[in-house]
Amino acid sequence: MSGQRKCPDCGSSEIVEDSHYAQNQLVCADCGFILTEGLLTTTYTDEEHLQEVTYSRSTGQNEQLSRCVQRGIGRVRDLCKVLQLPSLFEDTAVAYYQQAIKRPFFRLVSLEKKEMLVGCCVFVTCRQHNWPLTMGSICVLLYAEKELFAKTYLSFLKELKLDVPALSMVDLVRTHLGSFKLFPNSSSVPSKFVEDKEKLVARTIQVVELASETWLVTGRHPIPIVTAAAYLAWQSLRPAGRLTCTLSQFCKLAGTDLPPPAPLRLKELHNILLRMASELSWLRVLKVNKKSVAKHIADILQHRRLLLQTAFRTGDSVADDSLGDSAAAPLQTGDAEAEGTSLLGEKRKCGSERPPLLPPCLLNPRKKLRTTVSCSELPVTGDEPILDSEIEQYLRTPEEKETFSKAQACL
Numbered sequence: 001m002s003g004q005r006k007c008p009d010c011g012s013s014e015i016v017e018d019s020h021y022a023q024n025q026l027v028c029a030d031c032g033f034i035l036t037e038g039l040l041t042t043t044y045t046d047e048e049h050l051q052e053v054t055y056s057r058s059t060g061q062n063e064q065l066s067r068c069v070q071r072g073i074g075r076v077r078d079l080c081k082v083l084q085l086p087s088l089f090e091d092t093a094v095a096y097y098q099q100a101i102k103r104p105f106f107r108l109v110s111l112e113k114k115e116m117l118v119g120c121c122v123f124v125t126c127r128q129h130n131w132p133l134t135m136g137s138i139c140v141l142l143y144a145e146k147e148l149f150a151k152t153y154l155s156f157l158k159e160l161k162l163d164v165p166a167l168s169m170v171d172l173v174r175t176h177l178g179s180f181k182l183f184p185n186s187s188s189v190p191s192k193f194v195e196d197k198e199k200l201v202a203r204t205i206q207v208v209e210l211a212s213e214t215w216l217v218t219g220r221h222p223i224p225i226v227t228a229a230a231y232l233a234w235q236s237l238r239p240a241g242r243l244t245c246t247l248s249q250f251c252k253l254a255g256t257d258l259p260p261p262a263p264l265r266l267k268e269l270h271n272i273l274l275r276m277a278s279e280l281s282w283l284r285v286l287k288v289n290k291k292s293v294a295k296h297i298a299d300i301l302q303h304r305r306l307l308l309q310t311a312f313r314t315g316d317s318v319a320d321d322s323l324g325d326s327a328a329a330p331l332q333t334g335d336a337e338a339e340g341t342s343l344l345g346e347k348r349k350c351g352s353e354r355p356p357l358l359p360p361c362l363l364n365p366r367k368k369l370r371t372t373v374s375c376s377e378l379p380v381t382g383d384e385p386i387l388d389s390e391i392e393q394y395l396r397t398p399e400e401k402e403t404f405s406k407a408q409a410c411l
Contacts, residue, residue: 009033068114069101075118082141083133089125096121096160103159116144116152123153127164132175134167136223169212169222173205176226181255182234192241193253195234203233206301207269213308214272215359216265224259227251228266232273236297243291268360276300276307 005015007028014029026035065073076097080090100106100117109117119138126133135153139146157164182189183197207229211217217225231250235242247266251258270290277283277293277300288296300307396404 005035007031007033007035069098072097072101072114072118075115076121079118079122079141083122083126085122085126085131089122089129089131092128093121093125096124099160100156105155105159112144112148113152115142116149117156118142119144119149120153120156124156124162124164127167130165130168130171132167132171134172134175134223137175167222169208169217169226170205172222173208173226173230174201176223176256177201177204177230179256180230182253189253192238193245195237199237200230200233203237203297203301204230207233207297210272210301210304211265211269213304216268216272218359219361220265221259221261224262224265227256227259227262228269230254231266232269232294232297235294239295243294273297273300275311276304279307279310 005026006013007015007030010028010031010033012028012030015026015035016029017026027033028035073094076093077090080093085093097118100121101114106114106117119142123133123135123138125131135149136146138144139149142149156162177197177200180200182193182195182200184194186194204226208217208226211225211229228247231247234250235245245253247263248258267290270293273293274288274290277288277296280296280299280303283296283299286292
């Protein structure tokens with residue numbers, strides 16, 4: 001044929017006509033690439049209306065998949081396009097969906113759970129490729145409940161036996177703070193609340209690392225901790241006009257939801273920061289409380305290694321240090337000995353009141369509910385033991401026996 005057309009695959013101009021099942025096709029003679037397919041009609045109705053169908057549509061390739069599976073694959077591809085994921089991620093997510101939908105566990109589930117399955121495939125793919133994506137973002141895009149999505153996600157991992165690496169806290173902080181509206185490009189936030197993105201992310205990462213070293217992250221959902229850490233970091237960068245702003249107001253300014261456990265995580269972070277601030281000599285003069293401790297976060301983070309060692313020593317270690325100092329010192333007499341004894345007592349008292357560095361679940365364990373059974377609910381068998389204090393009530397004197405026999409005779 002004419003050499004005006006070129007093969008899009010190899011660039012050759014050797015394009016020829018090839019008759020395949022009486023259908024004319026344009027084929028590259030060098031590589032075999034099909035430029036145009038022949039057209040054929042499928043039914044008499046199509047021929048009446050002159051509706052032509054391409055050869056690939058008439059082979060029945062798509063009929064191998066059910067309509068439900070095709071719809072699910074389309075949803076997976078649409079979600080990947082919304083998240084602007086690479087094509088490799090899209091193909092992997094589609095492969096996971098085709099594997100999962102064949103399992104009996106997911107075959108007869110509701111449409112809502114099948115929609116969750118779409119999100120699980122994309123979420124697992126992003127996790128395996130270290131793409132920063134949170135479960136909350138998937139739930140927002142799918143309008144799904146987080147509890148139901150979490151259950152479906154665990155079932156998905158169990159059925160396909162997948163090993164998903166945990167998301168790095170640094171990547172999670174960057175992703176979560178990337179959606180905040182506190183940066184210079186947002187016009188709806190007052191100027192005194194606007195903060196540089198890189199500074200806020202760097203300070204938040206330091207606060208989250210401190211929380212991880214003090215057992216506040218272990219076994220907990222990371223988003224509430226990241227939210228509380230971002231709030232403290234935001235206050236510490238420009239504390240003049242931000243100390244009066246509450247956590248809920250901060251979330252409204254940032255345009256994000258307030259997770260329910262975030263106030264509890266903020267309270268725990270305040271307690272940690274206050275204990276560390278009490279070890280800094282220049283802060284002992286000031287009355288630092290939970291409202292003003294954010295001003296001194298920079299100093300606390302700068303010396304956090306030393307402060308963690310000194311602020312969380314147990315009472316035994318403090319007492320041992322005090323005894324060691326008193327033994328190394330020369331013998332004192334009179335008032336000096338009394339003063340040293342009182343100082344040692346104060347150190348022991350302060351050390352005993354200071355709790356050790358332990359996970360919050362050990363410091364504040366949940367109280368187990370005790371099920372009490374009333375005496376009226378217990379079945380009576382006649383073999384119950386008799387108490388020594390009640391044994392005399394069951395012994396009868398001869399007069400009582402005679403009266404009892406007369407009463408039985410009358411009856």
